[in-house]
Amino acid sequence: MLAFSAISQQDEFSFDAVQYRQDVRVLASDKFGGRAPLSAGEALTLDYLVNSFKKIGLEPGYKGSYLQAVPLAEIRADVDMTLSIEGMTFSQGDQFTARTQRIVDQVELKNSELVFVGYGINAPEYAWDDYQGIDVKGKTVIVLVNDPGFATQDDGLFKGNAMTYYGRWTYKYEEAARQGAAGVFIVHETAPAAYGWGVVQNSNTGSKFTLIDDNNNMGQVGVMGWVQHDVAKQIFAKADLNYETLKLAASKPGFEAVDLNMKANLLLKNTLVMAESFNVVAKLPGSNKGDETLVMHAHWDHLGTKLDAQGNKQIFNGAVDNASGVAGVLALAKAFKAKADKMPFRRDILFTSFTAEETGLIGAQHFAQNPPVATKNIVAFLNIDGMNVNDGVDYILGYGQGVSELENYLKEASATLKRHVKADPRPQNGLMYRSDHFALAQQGVPGLLFMSLGDTDPDYIAHKYHKGQDDYDNTWSLGGVRQDLQLIGDILARLANDQAWPRWLEDSDFKARRAEDGR
Template sequence: MKKLLPAVLAASLLSLSACVDDDMDAGIAPVPPTSAPELSLETMKDITRELSSDEFAGRAPGTVGEEKTLALLTERFAAAGIAPGNGDSWYQDVPLLSIEAQNVSPLTITGGGEDLSLAYGPEMVVTTYREQKKIDIVDSDMVFVGYGVNAPERGWNDYEGLDVKGKTVVILVNDPDFGTDSLEGDFGGRAMTYYGRWTYKYEEAARQGAAAALIVHDTAPASYGWNVVESSWSGPQFYAQSENGGADQTKVNGWIHKDVAARIFANAGLDLAAQMAAAKQKGFKAVDLGLKASVSFENTMMRMNSKNVIGILQGKSRPDEYVLYTAHWDHLGICKPDASGDNICNGAVDNATGTAALVALAEAHAKAGAPERSIIFLAVTAEESGLLGSKHYAENPVYPLAKTVGGVNMDAFLIAGPAKNVVVVGKGKSELDNYLEAALTNDGRIAEAEPTPEAGYYYRSDHFSFAKKGVPMIYFDGGEDLVDGGREAGKKIADDYRANKYHAPSDEFDADWDWTGVMADLRVYYTVARMLATTEDWPNWVEGDEFRAIRDQSRAGS
């Protein structure tokens, strides 16, 4: 495999400097020419292989997999030549609560034409956010609340006029604009808003006082199959510790298979498809299903401190200004066995690759020498449980967010060979797009918007935790327009990963992987951050973006 030569990056950055000088109106200050060291393919291979080995047991927080991961990262960060990033420590404690549902009863539905008994796993999954040994839902009235959205600024409230205290709400996944072709509509057209995320739906159900919230799984609007739900929502679930032990949360949060939902609606004398269509219309009124739900389970609970890993390369002239790299080190741990009996979700692509990239980039930046600004390398925990590690850092920053210039998030490198493009999740939201465009200039590649904005990827990785606090973040993936085979070949590889490997035991390291595309993308990750660490510019969100006002207020007080 051809290695990436230092001269290539040096020439790239020289051309970037000229490009930037000619494009001041793009919002990028001039960047001096900068040489760059070689990026290590062996580091990428070795760390990805080790992190995703069975010995790491799927890297679940609070397990031997976490212990091994922390040891590996601190050893490799130190060897790379960067310093501990939290005083004298490499770590930031992240207080978590582990809850594992056990002895789960069937979910029984009564009051209709026939009583239904739904099996845990193939037909439904349930958990709780409450720190409670036993959960019982008994004869809870069921109400269909459409998409479960309460958005006054959009003139939409699926809970209007309802009292759902003590009741079980049934909710559709995604948001009311799902299925539209354009990016126009009450909820951004086919681009999912945060109202479409399962996290929001459970949050709103809790605010409304519901006893239980059940989301109807549908593969297309969820963007993953039932197998992902079953593997991700069984076993220990991790939540942020709270002072009240989750007493303000619903007693039960769960998912029901769409085929099961159709049976439930039919039992209530309703057609699911017709109700789904009605829920897309503004002014939709919730429907009392005339049914009652019951379920019970016991919980095994444990409080723990998982850890974010933080390294820093101190800036030489403006060390109190920071550029951020993020990637999550965790995965699902032990999960549902596949047909062969393998029950370790190794998470090779997701996200051993991104974690390896943090180390490879730390090596490269340290070898290049300190830039003007400091660079932070942040490996976060519990992303798979709802971005908990990055959320904790963003709410308890080691380095002031007002002095954090911007950041780059890396989550699951597409192993597909070289591509003609990169895919930007949230393209057009911030001025960091200009840096990416400049970094791609010498490569002859282009940046494109994500082809499936309806999947809501912007709200599904760690950059979102920082965006909510105003820090400009960019998140891009390797492109699917492959040099060998074009978009058809790229889509086939991406679709196969999502259908057969994502959150499954089959996401394993493969010695035959073609790393050329990954290394090309790594070069771009290096260049974007190096530019940010060298320039005096403070990129912002574009005018009118939802995070612009937060950033402006933060910077005004810095």
């Protein structure tokens, strides 16, 4: 049973395990083809979600519609590209990946000078600038993944083992663009990246999607790439440099960028499709006339269908990531609508499911920039990105520490249900910055991430995450789903009837952005 103890210890809602299984089974079926944006699977997914919200009885949540159009460019890079550096040639997919977000037929690195800029970080608050003293305009930079805190395990450097946003690949590309670089190659290593090369390969080849700005994204860095660890060592050795030595030097304050005195060549040809994808937004009205809104969310997209090296079709069904989360949002929507029919909640609740999370939180970015209500009126954003489909546990994972007051809501709800908050066992993974809540955080809206992608299934990250093996399994016990939906429901119910506005705790751009809105 789902007991919303924030309202009443006796106020219970039933968890329909049969319906939950049906939702996951359908969304993660081969018929839906891996739910890629702009695919036939998207149309099936949108129809399923809209019909589900209609059946539950929720209102359209975006300007009179259940759908918010998200203008996208689908960019498919030619798989036959090669990366050439001083007589060395590397193959796409196995040794490197490259793509672009620029809306152009091709991008070329032509005799582009290579520069190693350490972690590629410019962070004044940490007195750190890897670009100090060097001009990389028109050049190609090689950067390390994660940040110096993880590399040194020094709690006094950045945030120690816990990744900051400066460690994320998205930041590396953003900063390189600000510096005027023509291309970026991030060196992949499994431990600091938090995933193997297969995840990089599957996530950066085939069709990729991007929002479109007024300048066809020409302000983005031209080539966004990764290279295998061994490839990086070969490149450095060709320059008569030792990769491991320079990597160590880059983790220490005062590091200075190193010109490799080598040039890179790459021709990246694109096939472009301009189209619209869609976010799904449904609304449960509150009694406060729309002045205060909560968002309960799970992204609907996954990686779609791809051909392997032998030309065989492989469907990435994304059952746990994130059909399980979408089914959870549907279950909560049904429960909350039943409660609201008896006594409306004070605040509006939007139940949402966005597109293109797997390609860089694109649907969430569009929603954050074009919300149905002003972001200053969004109290909090609760985000499910993978549920514990196995047996229940006596803890809930907490992502981030001392970030916002929502952590107190999580702690108190957990204690009521005789569970405890367990610190993120992999803070180096930077999960705070890798799901849709982050796009809203950038607009000042605090969020909570509910994610279980491996703590109860050690095999998941190694063999299922972003792989074809992430399929629905009828043997799932769903004990974890049942207890986590109860917990999430308690927090959502408390927030929905509360008058408080959860605040950011640590100084950050998020806190500053919220302050601009007077919150």
